Amino acid sequence: MTVRFRPELDAIPAYRAGAAPAARADAVETFKVSSNENPFPPLPHVAAVIEQAARTVNRYPDPTSQRLREAIADHAHVAVDQVGVATGAVALCYQFAHATVGPGDEVMFGWRSFEAYPILTQVAGAKAQAIPLRPDATYDLETMAAAVTEQTRLIFVCSPNNPTGTIVTQTDLRAFLRRVPANVLVVLDEAYIEFCRDPRAADGLELLTEFPNVVVLRTFSKAYGLAGLRVGYCIASPPVIEAVNKTALPFGVSGIAQAAAIASLADDSELQTRVHRLIAARAELESALQQQIPVIPSQANFVWLPLGSASADFAQQCELRGLAVRTFPGEGVRVTVAEPSANERLVDIASRFRIS
Numbered sequence: 397m398t399v400r401f402r403p404e405l406d407a408i409p410a411y412r413a414g415a416a417p418a419a420r421a422d423a424v425e426t427f428k429v430s431s432n433e434n435p436f437p438p439l440p441h442v443a444a445v446i447e448q449a450a451r452t453v454n455r456y457p458d459p460t461s462q463r464l465r466e467a468i469a470d471h472a473h474v475a476v477d478q479v480g481v482a483t484g485a486v487a488l489c490y491q492f493a494h495a496t497v498g499p500g501d502e503v504m505f506g507w508r509s510f511e512a513y514p515i516l517t518q519v520a521g522a523k524a525q526a527i528p529l530r531p532d533a534t535y536d537l538e539t540m541a542a543a544v545t546e547q548t549r550l551i552f553v554c555s556p557n558n559p560t561g562t563i564v565t566q567t568d569l570r571a572f573l574r575r576v577p578a579n580v581l582v583v584l585d586e587a588y589i590e591f592c593r594d595p596r597a598a599d600g601l602e603l604l605t606e607f608p609n610v611v612v613l614r615t616f617s618k619a620y621g622l623a624g625l626r627v628g629y630c631i632a633s634p635p636v637i638e639a640v641n642k643t644a645l646p647f648g649v650s651g652i653a654q655a656a657a658i659a660s661l662a663d664d665s666e667l668q669t670r671v672h673r674l675i676a677a678r679a680e681l682e683s684a685l686q687q688q689i690p691v692i693p694s695q696a697n698f699v700w701l702p703l704g705s706a707s708a709d710f711a712q713q714c715e716l717r718g719l720a721v722r723t724f725p726g727e728g729v730r731v732t733v734a735e736p737s738a739n740e741r742l743v744d745i746a747s748r749f750r751i752s
């Protein structure tokens with residue numbers, strides 16, 4: 397006999413993390429542009445804090461991440477009891493599901509969007525309501541509002557959206573929230589918000605008072621460049637934070653991660669400079685790519701190339717030239733805005749690519 401697992405697990409595809417570039421026999425420099433990581437190494441003052449914190453790992457970390465939550469509260473101008481932290485924003489997504497849904501319930505999100513949403517829905521034994529994006533690759537909030545049922549308990553809205561880089565506007569989001577029942581938790585996933593420069597974009601923090609069922613989700617993994625340390629946070633009304641905390645794994649966020657996140661918030665002018673550089677690189681990359689292949693204007697640290705049936709071919713060309721990209725066969729290719737030489741190589745590949 398073999399171990400009997402829950403039948404829901406059989407239907408779950410394994411999470412596909414962005415692949416690293418394949419090993420090569422030649423001297424071509426390779427780049428991992430498949431996971432939307434920050435290309436810059438940790439700042440010296442953050443690295444120093446990490447080394448210092450490493451000396452106390454014989455102790456459990458502060459289970460409440462009190463100092464980190466205070467730092468986030470200061471940074472976001474909210475109260476400490478409005479802040480929750482976990483081992484990455486992904487962990488919080490799972491906690492939102494644990495806190496809201498069970499078998500028979502429904503979780504709604506736009507699609508295509510962040511790949512964790514359908515997986516965590518299935519793990520929870522719930523049903524996914526995946527509402528197709530509009531032709532311009534934006535969330536279709538009108539259709540989503542109309543599709544809410546008695547069973548809908550949790551809704552994810554990702555802005556800027558992974559993998560399309562598109563935003564929902566504050567106007568559209570507010571109209572959407574007015575239509576969603578107040579007992580449904582709406583997660584605004586702002587994993588890429590630091591890269592957003594569109595003044596019309598949704599601003600979750602501004603909506604919290606008006607809509608106590610909204611939770612804003614953010615991470616230190618992307619703009620703050622701490623993906624390997626696993627810290628994410630959420631901001632919401634205190635009852636939402638309380639529910640999320642009840643579903644947390646104890647002692648999740650390590651002392652090293654807490655210290656590094658606090659240090660990153662305390663002195664973030666260099667981080668802001670880096671974000672500006674990536675945004676400038678994104679603009680350059682987009683205008684160069686536009687001459688060659690279809691590209692959706694992005695508000696995140698990646699570009700979405702809606703190549704349809706040519707996606708796999710294009711990804712293969714990238715792979716041959718040492719760029720590991722994220723392919724969604726039949727739909728498109730997502731490429732992280734990275735080091736200048738990686739960005740330049742992408743433009744070169746696009747300039748030689750013929751869509752058949």
Ligand SMILES: *Cc1c(COP(=O)(O)O)cnc(C)c1O
Binds near residue numbers: 587
């Ligand atoms: C990267 C990402 C996250 C979270 O990442 P963590 O590393 O778990 O903090 C959350 N949402 C979206 C849409 C992402 O792309």
